[in-house]
Amino acid sequence: MNWDDTAPPTDAEAAADGRLVGASADGEDQAVEAALRPKSLDEFVGQERVREQLDLVLKAALARGATADHVLLSGAPGLGKTTLSMIIAAEMGAPIRITSGPAIQHAGDLAAILSSLQEGEVLFLDEIHRMSRPAEEMLYMAMEDFRVDVIVGKGPGATAIPLELPPFTLVGATTRAGLLPPPLRDRFGFTAHMEFYEPVELERVIHRSARLLDLVTDADGAAEIAGRSRGTPRIANRLLRRVRDYAQVKADGRITRETAAAALAVYEVDGRGLDRLDRAVLQALLKLFGGGPVGLSTLAVAVGEERETVEEVAEPFLVREGLLARTPRGRVATPAAWAHLGLVPPQHGGGANGAGARGQQGLFGT
Numbered sequence: 001m002n003w004d005d006t007a008p009p010t011d012a013e014a015a016a017d018g019r020l021v022g023a024s025a026d027g028e029d030q031a032v033e034a035a036l037r038p039k040s041l042d043e044f045v046g047q048e049r050v051r052e053q054l055d056l057v058l059k060a061a062l063a064r065g066a067t068a069d070h071v072l073l074s075g076a077p078g079l080g081k082t083t084l085s086m087i088i089a090a091e092m093g094a095p096i097r098i099t100s101g102p103a104i105q106h107a108g109d110l111a112a113i114l115s116s117l118q119e120g121e122v123l124f125l126d127e128i129h130r131m132s133r134p135a136e137e138m139l140y141m142a143m144e145d146f147r148v149d150v151i152v153g154k155g156p157g158a159t160a161i162p163l164e165l166p167p168f169t170l171v172g173a174t175t176r177a178g179l180l181p182p183p184l185r186d187r188f189g190f191t192a193h194m195e196f197y198e199p200v201e202l203e204r205v206i207h208r209s210a211r212l213l214d215l216v217t218d219a220d221g222a223a224e225i226a227g228r229s230r231g232t233p234r235i236a237n238r239l240l241r242r243v244r245d246y247a248q249v250k251a252d253g254r255i256t257r258e259t260a261a262a263a264l265a266v267y268e269v270d271g272r273g274l275d276r277l278d279r280a281v282l283q284a285l286l287k288l289f290g291g292g293p294v295g296l297s298t299l300a301v302a303v304g305e306e307r308e309t310v311e312e313v314a315e316p317f318l319v320r321e322g323l324l325a326r327t328p329r330g331r332v333a334t335p336a337a338w339a340h341l342g343l344v345p346p347q348h349g350g351g352a353n354g355a356g357a358r359g360q361q362g363l364f365g366t
């Protein structure tokens with residue numbers, strides 16, 4: 001998404017949209033996610049440390065009869081930041097207002113929201129790093145003193161009218177905690193970094209969602225989906241729905257290891273969660289360039305994609321999985337990449353030419 005949400009999508013965004021293993025929410029996700037969201041900290045799977053710390057923060061505030069401290073949640077898309085903000089409100093018995101940084105372009109937009117909050121209300125501000133600078137500065141004072149200065153008029157005649165706010169809890173969410181200016185970061189009483197989930201945790205997410213969707217899923221079926229879900233509950237839930245479709249059309253509706261593997265093969269999501277684009281990048285790197293190093297632009301031309309698409313859509317997961325490394329000399333495949341594609345690395349120095357001639361056919365073969 002862009003700062004200005006009306007701007008046309010970039011090539012990388014267009015490539016990421018509608019991707020089965022993409023971590024951002026698509027239309028279908030939004031429709032079903034409400035039904036699948038855990039409603040309490042006890043129901044929230046994984047993230048043990050964050051849960052334990054948050055539990056203390058909330059219980060202490062309740063015991064004091066106070067509004068909870070402001071909370072900053074950072075982590076990749078789809079890990080449960082929105083869900084956790086709703087849980088914070090539910091645990092505090094407070095209403096919640098949801099908005100996002102890109103929706104607040106002017107300080108006045110923020111003043112309107114803040115001045116209409118009820119006492120104790122939770123304000124969830126998604127993508128807080130994308131708020132405009134004037135709004136951000138207004139937020140500093142609102143967070144610290146529960147007060148804002150509303151500027152009336154323009155130029156030398158402008159006056160600041162102070163406006164008292166009821167105490168509220170700001171829950172900010174960001175995928176890029178490093179982009180937040182320190183004065184904003186410092187005003188959060190509690191900061192939680194959400195990690196990617198372990199496969200066993202995703203299995204629990206899948207079993208829970210399957211129960212809510214009335215699906216019969218055995219342990220192996222859930223494990224098969226979990227292993228392909230890239231550490232992300234949103235992707236796990238989405239893959240579960242695609243496997244359900246397959247199981248209903250091609251089998252008896254039950255989700256087993258076999259139906260899960262067959263369904264996800266149809267959607268070209270492999271055993272490790274790589275999709276067609278991820279594998280095309282790896283195959284080009286290995287078969288055409290002998291495992292690298294090769295420059296990003298060359299690699300992008302080889303797979304017929306824009307440079308940004310390779311860099312922003314495919315590479316982050318390949319790097320995280322330890323399949324590809326970004327080095328000053330270019331992109332390099334790791335031994336795990338050769339093993340994953342069932343290929344043998346060249347013996348002498350990994351020269352690009354020989355491997356290139358060998359790899360031209362069958363680049364998109366498997």
Ligand SMILES: Nc1ncnc2c1ncn2[C@@H]1O[C@H](COP(=O)(O)OP(=O)(O)OP(=O)(O)O)[C@@H](O)[C@H]1O
Pocket residue numbers: 023024025032033034036037038043044045046047076077078079080081082083084126205233234237
């Ligand atoms: N810990 C969890 N346990 C069970 N389900 C979870 C958990 N975390 C997330 N989910 C499920 O994953 C989906 C996505 O979660 P959520 O919308 O909270 O992610 P997010 O981090 O806010 O994503 P984004 O940054 O894109 O807004 C929801 O359907 C939610 O039910």
